Structure formats: C-alpha cells, structure tokens
Amino acid sequence: MPPDPRHAVADLGEYIREQRRQAELSVRRLADLAGVSNPYLSQIERGLKRPSAEILQQIARALEVSAESLYVRAGILDEEPEADLIAAIRAQDDLTHDQKQVLIQVYESFLAQNEIWQRVAPVTCRDARE
Numbered sequence: 001m002p003p004d005p006r007h008a009v010a011d012l013g014e015y016i017r018e019q020r021r022q023a024e025l026s027v028r029r030l031a032d033l034a035g036v037s038n039p040y041l042s043q044i045e046r047g048l049k050r051p052s053a054e055i056l057q058q059i060a061r062a063l064e065v066s067a068e069s070l071y072v073r074a075g076i077l078d079e080e081p082e083a084d085l086i087a088a089i090r091a092q093d094d095l096t097h098d099q100k101q102v103l104i105q106v107y108e109s110f111l112a113q114n115e116i117w118q119r120v121a122p123v124t125c126r127d128a129r130e
C-alpha cells in the first residue's frame with residue numbers, strides 16, 4: 001500500500017519546523033528569507049499545505065539545508081543514504097549550528113567531486129574506492 005500523502009506533508013512540516021528551530025529562526029524570519037508569506041509557511045509547518053518543488057528549494061536555501069532532504073520528506077524523491085547522514089549531523093546536540101553546516105558542506109563537496117569523477121573517469125573512480 002503506498003504511503004499516505006497527508007502523512008508525507010505533515011512529516012515535511014515537522015521537519016521544516018525542527019530545522020527552523022535549530023537555525024534559531026522565527027516563522028516570520030524564515031518566510032522572509034525564503035520569499036514566501038508568513039501564513040503560507042505556517043500552513044506548511046502544520047501540514048496543511050503541500051509546497052511545490054520550487055518553494056521547497058527556496059525554503060531549503062533559507063534554512064541552509066539540501067533541497068533534496070526536503071524533496072525526500074515531501075515524497076518527491078526516494079530517500080537517499082546521504083539524507084540520513086545529513087539528518088544525523090543536524091541531530092547532534094554537541095555541535096554548534098556553524099559546525100554542523102561545515103560538516104554538511106564538506107560532505108556535499110565530496111559527493112559533488114565523486115559525481116564529477118564518475119563522469120570523467122568512471123573506472124578510475126570505482127577502482128579508487130576498492
């Protein structure tokens with residue numbers, strides 16, 4: 001049985017709310033940074049509205065999180081292992097917000113570099129990992 005889309009929307013809203021709180025942003029401030037209205041963002045957080053991929057990208061940029069992590073929560077993309085790692089980094093209470101951002105940026109830069117290597121020399125990249 002496919003997942004209930006209402007559950008995905010509620011899960012997405014809770015996730016955005018948690019990320020906003022960890023970033024120490026008010027709903028109003030995040031709405032301003034994302035370029036959406038305060039009431040609309042509030043409805044997203046409460047699971048009443050399902051935002052488009054474009055709005056999710058704007059929210060992700062404002063929260064300094066990967067858009068893919070929001071797409072997964074919204075049910076737009078299948079869950080990727082890196083989303084779990086990024087969520088684990090964000091869940092660490094013993095790291096500051098800035099430390100978490102640096103770890104995530106380093107991780108994402110490694111993924112991007114690997115993607116480039118796979119396009120340029122797929123055999124060499126695979127051999128290097130073995």
